[in-house]
Amino acid sequence: MTATAESAYRNGVDTATLFATLDAVKGQPEIAKFQFRASNTWVNGTHSRTTISGFYGAQQEMEHEHVTTIDADHPAVLVGTDHAPTPVEYLLHAIAGCLTAGIANVAAARKVDLTKVTSTVEGDIDLLGILGLSGGSVRNGYQQIRVTFHIEGDADDETLRGIVEQSRRRSAVYDVLTNPTPVVIDVVTG
């Protein structure tokens, strides 16, 4: 008997539960409807604070294990108090985190053991847009975002690149950044 016992965990991903979750959603698609939430409070100037805690999913209200509080601000050169990264820098964190989680999941599903995944993200922005000084010729947001991954594991170059590509194809943040997402803003005063 030389059968190999495959661990259910690979890259820290519980693959047995991952596949069981996929099967559960196939049988009951409505459990895939999620709503994520954040609450923000203005502190002073360009400084504000967000709390992230509860969300809806799998047909019930859920809570993260920990309440997370994160700040945003503008640096001094942009007339802020630099208590925290700018809102647009959190977009760079979001794309890196989303693609990296996907890489770990896809690699686990494909039985590839990863030893290292790092990435650097750069976003080019011309502030003539948000400053209202371009006459409408310069967009407000990033003109381009570039993500460079360094990835190592027990697979060849083509397989590793295929894992990154599959993560991109299934990335929620990549979709939101590269395609239009409706944002509705309501205001209550007084």
Place this chain on the structure above:
Amino acid sequence: MTATAESAYRNGVDTATLFATLDAVKGQPEIAKFQFRASNTWVNGTHSRTTISGFYGAQQEMEHEHVTTIDADHPAVLVGTDHAPTPVEYLLHAIAGCLTAGIANVAAARKVDLTKVTSTVEGDIDLLGILGLSGGSVRNGYQQIRVTFHIEGDADDETLRGIVEQSRRRSAVYDVLTNPTPVVIDVVTG
């Protein structure tokens, strides 16, 4: 003599410096070219960690006052370890922080003193997309994001609503979410 001395600070915004910055950019538009950056390292499973520190702007390399480290993860219901919010929740923080900073700046420029700005953000997402179970009929990202502001200050309803609207028109994050932004992904293996 009943002339009123106007403070240069309003809502914590240094309006004198804000207007001086606008004048400086008008005279030398190339100082408005910025590049923001983030570095991410995979920790385990769906958990990764981002560091934000340096950026380029005003024709020089710059550093935030503090290095910021932020994590991302998936909750247990999505087969993660829930060490931190999901990447898509950081998008909600980003839009709230960007619009709120803009509200403070626009209000200061319009000589409105704000006493309270809070917001809640909700994002609806059907995970059939990222799970690859929709046959391509469900997008990977948010189907809709809703931001609800509660805003108070020494101005009437119409003026306060106009401040929020002007912030939306000048928001970098609103632009990135609602319009396509190119995201280039490079991979280095081995």
